[in-house]
Amino acid sequence: MKTIIVLAGLLAQSIAVAQSIRQQPVDLNYNYAELRFVDVDENGGDGIRFNGSYDLQNDWLIVGGLTSLDFNNNVDSTLLDIGAGYVWHYSEDFDLVSTFRFVRADVDTPGGDSDDNGFALSAGARGLLTPEVEIRGSVNHINLDNSDTYLELAGDYHFNRQFSAGLSLEFAGDSDVFTIGGRWFFK
Numbered sequence: 001m002k003t004i005i006v007l008a009g010l011l012a013q014s015i016a017v018a019q020s021i022r023q024q025p026v027d028l029n030y031n032y033a034e035l036r037f038v039d040v041d042e043n044g045g046d047g048i049r050f051n052g053s054y055d056l057q058n059d060w061l062i063v064g065g066l067t068s069l070d071f072n073n074n075v076d077s078t079l080l081d082i083g084a085g086y087v088w089h090y091s092e093d094f095d096l097v098s099t100f101r102f103v104r105a106d107v108d109t110p111g112g113d114s115d116d117n118g119f120a121l122s123a124g125a126r127g128l129l130t131p132e133v134e135i136r137g138s139v140n141h142i143n144l145d146n147s148d149t150y151l152e153l154a155g156d157y158h159f160n161r162q163f164s165a166g167l168s169l170e171f172a173g174d175s176d177v178f179t180i181g182g183r184w185f186f187k
Contacts, residue, residue, distance in 0.1 A: 028095050028126060028134075029161075029185045030055035030087065036168070036181030044072035049179060053085070055187070061085035063099050076108040081120060094127030097138070105144050118144040124152070132158045134166070148172050161185060 034051040047069035054062045064082040071077070083101030090096050099122045106115045124138025136154040141147065150173070156166030162185050170177040 028093075028128065029187065030061050031187035032183045032185045034181060034183045036179040038067065038069060039178045040069060040071075041176045041178075045069045045075075045077075047077075049181070055087075059087050059089075061087065061097075061099070063101060074110050078106045080104045083120070085122075090125070091127075094125060096123075096125055098123045103142060103144060116144045118142065118147075134158060134164065136168075140170075156183065 030053050032053055034049075036049045036051070037046070038049050039046045047067065049065060049067040051065040052063070056062065061084060062082075063085050065080075067077075067079040069077045069079075081101040081103045083099055085097060085099035088096040099120075101120045101122075103118050103120050104115065105118075107113065120140065120142040122138050122140045124136060124140075126134065126136045128134055134156045136152070136156075138152045139149065140152055141149045150170050152168060152170045154166060154168035156164040158164040163182060164185075165182040166180075168177075168179045170179075
């Protein structure tokens with residue numbers, strides 16, 4: 001019981017410190033690097049995802065990412081994507097965002113390796129419910145050997161202007177994906 005009380009006190013202290021270093025209200029910043037743990041319900045897959053975005057200051061973005069997954073049946077998958085996006089500032093707290101990315105997928109199996117190239121499209125919204133709580137939702141389509149369209153819902157808590165952490169859920173026809181991770185805003 002004492003351990004729980006001490007841990008609760010430390011958590012409360014950490015949140016108070018993070019809140020106290022807030023310098024300005026959070027805005028929708030598109031200059032970030034993101035690291036996430038990924039859990040795929042299909043065949044027990046998990047791994048990491050690294051994403052990044054850079055704002056070109058004229059509503060255009062450069063976006064990219066690398067996802068590496070390991071599955072229980074000795075299958076490894078790597079997905080690399082790079083592309084561009086556009087942001088329409090719908091209101092002070094909400095943006096509409098679309099991206100187009102070129103995608104390369106590599107799959108290693110005990111029976112051999114394969115790779116494929118394709119593209120991915122995304123259209124969605126990103127906004128602040130409160131100065132600390134961000135939500136995102138998008139419809140995404142990826143076209144490789146097999147194409148798939150999926151819905152992504154996500155939320156982040158902004159500890160300050162430089163760091164946020166949160167969850168995302170992706171609901172697809174072939175599999176569902178859960179991620180947890182953090183974003184570092186560099187500008």
